[in-house]
Amino acid sequence: NAGVMQNPRHLVRRRGQEARLRCSPMKGHSHVYWYRQLPEEGLKFMVYLQKENIIDESGMPKERFSAEFPKEGPSILRIQQVVRGDSAAYFCASSPGGLAGAQETQYFGPGTRLLVL
Amino acid sequence: AQSVTQLDSHVSVSEGTPVLLRCNYSSSYSPSLFWYVQHPNKGLQLLLKYTSAATLVKGINGFEAEFKKSETSFHLTKPSAHMSDAAEYFCVVSPFYNQGGKLIFGQGTELSVKP
Numbered sequence: 001n002a003g004v005m006q007n008p009r010h011l012v013r014r015r016g017q018e019a020r021l022r023c024s025p026m027k028g029h030s031h032v033y034w035y036r037q038l039p040e041e042g043l044k045f046m047v048y049l050q051k052e053n054i055i056d057e058s059g060m061p062k063e064r065f066s067a068e069f070p071k072e073g074p075s076i077l078r079i080q081q082v083v084r085g086d087s088a089a090y091f092c093a094s095s096p097g098g099l100a101g102a103q104e105t106q107y108f109g110p111g112t113r114l115l116v117l
Numbered sequence: 118a119q120s121v122t123q124l125d126s127h128v129s130v131s132e133g134t135p136v137l138l139r140c141n142y143s144s145s146y147s148p149s150l151f152w153y154v155q156h157p158n159k160g161l162q163l164l165l166k167y168t169s170a171a172t173l174v175k176g177i178n179g180f181e182a183e184f185k186k187s188e189t190s191f192h193l194t195k196p197s198a199h200m201s202d203a204a205e206y207f208c209v210v211s212p213f214y215n216q217g218g219k220l221i222f223g224q225g226t227e228l229s230v231k232p
Contacts, residue, residue: 004160033219042207043161045219056219091160093220106220108153108161 002027004094004109010114017051019079019086021112025094031055032075034067037089037105049075050097081117119144119212123223131231136180136195138226140208143189150191151210151220152182157205164206167191179204203230 005024013019025032029051035043048056049069058066066083069075079086090113093106124139142148152164165176172184182193191208208223 035220035222042222042224043220045221048219059219093161105151105163105166107163110160113158 004092004107005091006092006109006112009110010113012117013082014117015083016081016117019082019114019116021077021079021090021092021114023075023077023092023094023109025075025092026066026107028096029107030097031095031104032069033093033095034075034077035091035093037091039088043091046077051063061101079109079114084116087114087116119148119210121208121210121221121223123206123208123226125226126129126224127227129231130198133197134199136193136198136228137192138201138208138228140191140193140223142191142208142210143211144210147186150182150184151209151211152176152180152191152193153207153209154204155207155225161207164193172173178206188195198228198230200230200232203228207230 004026007022033048034046036046037043045059047060047067052071063069064080066078067071089111091111095104118128120143122141128138132154147169150167153161154164155161164180165174165182167174167184180195184191205227207225209220211220222223
């Protein structure tokens, strides 16, 4: 049973280019979350999506960043016109969704490490 | 607003000695609390979670944590450290009890284990 998958694992971009990060949730999971980890810091929430729907994007920068989770295929985090400050590790997590009771556990992928030159 | 503070940025122990990683939280209602571990250049693995059942929570690899409401603490302990425990540990609070939603992470504690 594959866990959360992210690709690419490492991504190098020059300033001004676009970065596309992909996340495939665990089988049967319908909720996806994106987090960013800057050097020497903890993870910061960016966005929470369900299929074809953005539930909470309160952590997303106002410009250049967007996310989607289409009906078919992986979730995509897109960063346009990257700058050096975007260099970070981006983690995706997924959870089953639709469960009553205890707080759902989020299962994390291995991350994509973005380096902007 | 919910927040979590990890009191030590770095902890160093000798192999075979106890581990204590400290975490305090702030929440306006009964939170869900988690500890995750991150090995170098890897993703995060859930160690344990608290969701208002037993206050002493047992996790994987011999770790456990105790929820103390009066002290707003959720410290992580292990009786005997192993070299493989060396990693970054994150205390996490969820502001949406019984729902999905964003997690709020502490700054992390780096655990070093000396032979």
